[in-house]
Amino acid sequence: MKEGGRKVWIGIALIAVALLLLPFALSLAGTAWVRIANLALLYVLLALGLNIVVGFAGLLDLGYIAFYAVGAYVYALLASPHFGLHLPFWVILPIGAAVAALFGVMLGAPTLKLRGDYLAIVTLGFGEIVRIFLNNLSQPVNITRGPQGIAGIDPVRIGGIDFSKSDSLLGAVISGPMKYYYLLLVLMLAIVLINVRLQNSRIGRAWEAIREDETAARAMGIDTTALKLLAFAMGASFGGVAGGMFSAIQGFISPESFVLVESVMVVSMVVLGGMGNIAGVILGALLLSFVPEVLRWTVEPAQRALFGKMLIEPEVIRMLIFGLALVLVMLFRPAGLLPSAVRRRELTDDRAA
C-alpha cells in the first residue's frame, strides 16, 4: 500500500516536471510549437467543459463553441481599444465565465424537455445563432465590429509581468507563449480538480442518474431541471474561461474562429477520448489538436521528397486522416480510447446481450 502510494507520487512528480520543462523543449523546435501546445491546452479546457454536459449529464451539445465565443468576446470588449476599456485579466475572466454560464442557462432552459437528437439539433442551431449575431452586431450600434473582428486585445498582465513579452529568469529566457503555457496549465489543473470533485459528488451522481433515466431520476427525488441547467451553466463557464484566454493569447478575434466545425471538433475530442472519463477527454483533446499540426509539418516535406512536388494539400490529408481515425475508433473502441468505467460496462453488456 505504502509502496504503491509512493510510486503514484513519483509518477505524479515526474509528469509535473515533464509538463514544467515541456515548453523549453518545444521552444528548441521553434516558438510555433509552444503556441501549438497552448492551443492544445485551450482545447483541453474546452473538452473538459463539454465533458460535464455530454459526458456527465448525457446532454449532447453541438453548439458548445458558442460559449467559447462569448468568453472570447467578453474579454475582447473589456480589454481592447474598441471601447477603450482595459480591465485587468483577473476581473474579466470571472465576468466571462459568468456571462458564458448565463448563455448556458439560456440554451438549457428552453431545451429542458428535449433529448438526444432533438437536443443536438437545437444546440447546433444555438451555436450558429451566436456566431451570426457576432457577425452582425456591428449595426445599428457597433458592438462586435462584425466580420472585421476585434484587434489589439490586451495581453494578460499579472503584477508587473506582461505575457506578450519575453522575460529572463535565472538566465533562462521565458517567452510570452511560454508564460501563457504555464497560465493555461494552472487553469487546466483547476478545471481538472473541479471535474474530479464534481464526478464523485452528489451532483455527479445525480447527473449520472439523469443520463441513465430522467424519469427514474426524478422519482428518486433528483431535481432534474436544476441539475441540467447547472450542467449547462458549468460547462459553459469553462468554455467562457477558455474563450477569454484565447482572446488574450491571439490579440485578435473574429466570428470566423467560432464556426460549427470547431464545435464538432470539441465533441469529437470528448467522444474519441472517452465520454465521462477525465483522463480520456484530456487525451482526446491533445491527440486531435497535436496530430493535425504534426501532419501539417510532415506531409508537405514527405510528398516533396517522394514525388518531387506536392500532390495533395496537407489540409486535405489532415481531414482524411482525421476522418479515418474517428471511423477506426468508433469501430474498435466505441466507448473511446480511455472509456469511463460506466461506458466500459456498457460495451461489455452489449456483447453479452
Added chain:
Amino acid sequence: MGFPVLLEVRGLEVSYGGIHAVKGVDLEVREGELVCLIGANGAGKSTTLRAVCGLLPARAGSVRYGGTDIAGVAMHELPRRGLVMVPEGRGIFPQLTVQENLAMGAYTRNDAGIAEDIERRYETFPRLKERRTQVAGTLSGGEQQMLAMGRALMARPKLLLLDEPSMGLAPRLVAKIFEIVRQIASQGVTILLVEQNARLALEVANRGYVMESGNITLSGEAEGLLESPKVREAYLGETA
C-alpha cells in the same frame, strides 16, 4: 377503518396526448393500507398514478397527501415527503450496478443509516445481493422489478406507488413479486398498487378500485370484489 387518510384524490381529471384519459376519479388510501387500482389496458390507471405523483398535470380535481395539496408540487419533491413511485417499466439505471442503483434510491437522505438499509434490502432480496456488483441492465425482468422496489424503499417511503409491477414477467415471477409487495406492506409501508392482473392484486390488497374508461366503476373490500360477479366476469375471465 380508523386510520387517517394518507392519500386523497378527488374529482381528478387528466388529459394526456389529446385524450381525456381520466374523467373524475375519487379514491383514498389510509395509512397502513394496501389498495389496488385495477382495470383493463387503457382504462386510465397508470395515467391516474402519474398525475398523483406530478408526472402529468391534472386538468381538474385535487390530490391531497398527508393533508396537504400536492397538485403543484414537482415530482422530485415527493420522495422527501415520503411519497415514492416505482415507474412502469421499472426505470432502473441500466448502466449502474445493483448497489449503485440502491444507493441512488437514498438520494434524498443524508443520514448514517444508508449502508445498513442497503443490507436490509439484500435480506429481503437475496438475489440482488448475489448480483450487487453486476450492472442492472443485465438482470432478468423479475430481478429488475425487485431492484426497482428495493431502490424505492431506500427513500424510506410512507406511501409507495407501484405501477404495473407484474408487467412483462413470467407467471412464476409475478407470484413472487406479489409476495414481495405483501411483505413490504406488512412492514408498515402504505401501498397504492396499479395492476392489470386483477386476481393477484385483489388477493394481496385490503381494498380495491376498479377503473373503466377513465372512471371508477366499482370499489370496496378486496375480498368482496373478488366475489363480485361483475369483476369475476370482466377481469378474472370467469363466466358467472
